[in-house]
Amino acid sequence: MVPSTAVVEAAGQVLTTWSRIGWQPVERTRLVRSAARAGVPRVHAVDALELIAACGMATEREGIYNVTQGGRAVGEDLTAGVWLSLAMTLLSSGPLRAQAARLFSITDFRDGELVVSSSRAAELAPQATVILSWLGAPMDGWVVVPTELLPATLLVEPDSAPPDWVTERVRAGRRAEVYSVVRERLRNPGARVLHVSLERDNAGYDIEVSDGSGQRYVEVKASRSSRLAFHFTANEMAKAAKRPDAYEIQFWGELDLSKSPDQEFGELTARGYPRVLADPTALINQGRLVAIPTEYSVEESAAVPPIDPSAGR
Numbered sequence: 001m002v003p004s005t006a007v008v009e010a011a012g013q014v015l016t017t018w019s020r021i022g023w024q025p026v027e028r029t030r031l032v033r034s035a036a037r038a039g040v041p042r043v044h045a046v047d048a049l050e051l052i053a054a055c056g057m058a059t060e061r062e063g064i065y066n067v068t069q070g071g072r073a074v075g076e077d078l079t080a081g082v083w084l085s086l087a088m089t090l091l092s093s094g095p096l097r098a099q100a101a102r103l104f105s106i107t108d109f110r111d112g113e114l115v116v117s118s119s120r121a122a123e124l125a126p127q128a129t130v131i132l133s134w135l136g137a138p139m140d141g142w143v144v145v146p147t148e149l150l151p152a153t154l155l156v157e158p159d160s161a162p163p164d165w166v167t168e169r170v171r172a173g174r175r176a177e178v179y180s181v182v183r184e185r186l187r188n189p190g191a192r193v194l195h196v197s198l199e200r201d202n203a204g205y206d207i208e209v210s211d212g213s214g215q216r217y218v219e220v221k222a223s224r225s226s227r228l229a230f231h232f233t234a235n236e237m238a239k240a241a242k243r244p245d246a247y248e249i250q251f252w253g254e255l256d257l258s259k260s261p262d263q264e265f266g267e268l269t270a271r272g273y274p275r276v277l278a279d280p281t282a283l284i285n286q287g288r289l290v291a292i293p294t295e296y297s298v299e300e301s302a303a304v305p306p307i308d309p310s311a312g313r
Contacts, residue, residue, distance in 0.1 A: 002095050003051050005130045006041075010048035012086050012134075013040045015057070015075040018067060023075070025066045055093045083134040090131055091149055099125035103145050115142040168257060176222035176252040177206050179265050180274060183250075184209050184218070204239030205247065217247045220274075226253045228275060232291065241281045250274035 017035045018026065028049060035045040049065060052058045057071030067075070070089065077085045091100040103125050107114040121129040121143040132143050162170075177197060184193045184207065191211035196203050207218040217239065221230035228251055240247040252274045256264060268274075283289040300307060 002099070002127060003047055004044075005127050006044050007047040007051060008090065008096070008127045008130055010035070010040050010044040011051050011090065012078055012083065013038060014045055014048045014052065015071065015086070016078050019072075019075040019079050023067050023072055025064050028060075028063045028065060031065060051090075051095070054095060055089050057089060087131045087134055088146075088149065091128055096127055096131070099128035100145075100149055103128055103143075104150065107145055108142075110142065114145045114147060116145060117141060118143050171257055172222040172224065172255045173220070175255065175257070175261060175264075176250075176274075177220045178261065179252055179268065180207055180218055180220045180250045182265065183269070183274070202235060204233075204235045215246055217243060219247070219249045221249055221251045222255055223251070223253045224255055228253070231294070232280070237281065237291075240279070244279045244281055247279065249277040249280050251277065 014031065014035045017038050017040075018031060021031075021034060028046070031049065032042055032045040035048075036042050040048070049058070049060075052071065053060050053065070057068055057074055059066050059068060074085045074089055077083070090096050103116050103121060104114070106120060106124070107116055109115070118129075118141055121132075129143055132145065135144070135146065177195065181193055181195050184191065188209065188211055191209050194208040194210075195206070196208050197206040204219070205217040206220045209216040209218060219232075219236055219240075223230065230249075230251065232249075252268060254268065254271070254273070259267075277283060277289070280289060284291045
């Protein structure tokens with residue numbers, strides 16, 4: 001959880017208080033009382049201690065806090081009136097690193113500095129903006145983002161959670177595949193319907209249907225829009241060209257993830273979905289579907305001298 005701006009500000013005061021009592025291992029309650037006497041609200045002092053530990057400046061066991069070497073160095077800088085090391089530590093580790101990375105993603109370059117507009121910074125990274133304010137007077141209307149933070153904030157293992165738009169696209173695609181599986185089972189009770197894409201993603205199709213008349217290969221496409229448009233990979237195109245008599249695309253449009261699947265399935269089938277495109281390569285060749293190349297596989301040629309990486313631009 002991202003700490004409040006008040007807790008962020010309290011972290012420096014708690015470390016300064018700790019330095020005054022000698023850096024010895026200390027109980028949480030004693031340190032909180034000492035910080036309260038220095039004007040830090042108790043609730044903020046407790047949360048500030050957790051933030052200090054989360055950023056590697058202290059360790060905690062059974063309510064006893066021990067300062068780390070890095071935490072002690074930060075505290076000594078604070079005692080000397082230097083806030084840079086605390087700012088760097090808070091923004092390059094723990095729960096605030098994501099905010100610092102967010103600021104770097106929207107920086108502009110002005111007068112030799114990386115900057116973000118003050119209003120945008122406060123909107124996207126309020127706690128990080130407070131921390132950066134410790135480092136000196138901001139430019140008029142801009143927050144300066146120190147380049148020293150770049151490696152520590154960006155050169156880290158990416159968040160394993162994908163962006164929301166990726167998650168929703170995957171959900172829509174998987175939901176459409178399930179709709180096609182259900183449709184095939186209802187239409188062909190005696191057929192074997194395999195949801196192939198659950199096991200592998202390189203088959204060139206999502207569903208394989210086998211019955212007495214042979215096999216069909218179904219590639220499922222999903223869209224929030226009613227417009228018939230989708231991405232068709234080179235692998236899918238090759239499979240469709242190899243088995244034109246057995247390959248089809250089932251297009252489910254107007255998907256709404258806020259609806260339950262059982263409700264939506266009935267509504268979409270009543271509206272005529274899926275749109276079934278049998279032999280899509282023939283439809284492309286006839287001009288009824290328009291295929292636009294959108295990506296290329298690129299590799300270095302063996303027929304010419306290797307590219308000199310030092311040449312640059």
